[in-house]
Amino acid sequence: MIDESEEGGRLLIVGNVLVIVLMFLVGIYYYLILPETVPMHFGFSGRPDRYGSKNEIMIIPFLLSITQLTFLIMFKFRFRMWRFLNVPIDLSKLDERRRAIAVNRYFELLLRFSFGLGLCLLLLEVGSFECMKIGRLTWWYYVLLLPIFLLIIPFMISYSRLNEELKQELGL
Numbered sequence: 001m002i003d004e005s006e007e008g009g010r011l012l013i014v015g016n017v018l019v020i021v022l023m024f025l026v027g028i029y030y031y032l033i034l035p036e037t038v039p040m041h042f043g044f045s046g047r048p049d050r051y052g053s054k055n056e057i058m059i060i061p062f063l064l065s066i067t068q069l070t071f072l073i074m075f076k077f078r079f080r081m082w083r084f085l086n087v088p089i090d091l092s093k094l095d096e097r098r099r100a101i102a103v104n105r106y107f108e109l110l111l112r113f114s115f116g117l118g119l120c121l122l123l124l125e126v127g128s129f130e131c132m133k134i135g136r137l138t139w140w141y142y143v144l145l146l147p148i149f150l151l152i153i154p155f156m157i158s159y160s161r162l163n164e165e166l167k168q169e170l171g172l
Contacts, residue, residue: 012111016072019118020065023125027061030129038132046137060128064121071114078107088163089170098170109162113155120148 031054039048040056074081082091082103091099127144131137 008108012108012115013072013075015115016068016111016118019115019122020068022122023061023064023118026122026125026129027058030133031055031058034129034133039135040132042131042137048135057129057132060125064125067121068114068118071110075107075111078103089166094170102166102170105162105166109155109158112158113151116151116155117148120144120151123147 034054034057036054037051038054038057039050040052041048041050043049079100082099085091085103085106087102087106089102091102094102124144127141131141
């Protein structure tokens with residue numbers, strides 16, 4: 001069971017917050033080293049097809065951090081939001097203690113997914129800025145997209161296992 005007061009809960013929260021901070025630090029670093037005009041969009045050929053001011057890149061950390069912030073807010077209000085969880089267990093039929101166990105377990109999984117996704121987005125951010133720096137998309141940029149898709153598979157397996165575990169533990 002995860003809680004803000006437990007070590008595991010704190011680590012997941014701190015990890016997600018750290019990812020947000022790193023996204024902004026990376027943005028600031030590249031803002032300082034990139035020239036005034038940078039490639040803002042790349043075509044299928046990998047060559048830039050739109051240039052813009054480096055001021056535009058500062059929107060990237062804001063956009064990428066939305067995921068982490070959403071998951072952290074959901075976690076903070078999880079005991080109010082449990083009714084919106086789309087899970088196979090009817091949480092409304094559980095007593096308060098058993099519902100708290102289930103809600104905590106689901107949100108622990110979501111925070112773990114959020115952390116992994118945040119790390120993937122952080123790598124993608126660095127890759128995007130590096131491509132801006134060198135002026136073209138590279139083959140390894142596309143490789144950076146792969147972990148995002150690969151992250152979904154273990155999440156879905158863990159979600160399925162969690163459903164089965166909770167059904168057994170809660171006697172459903």
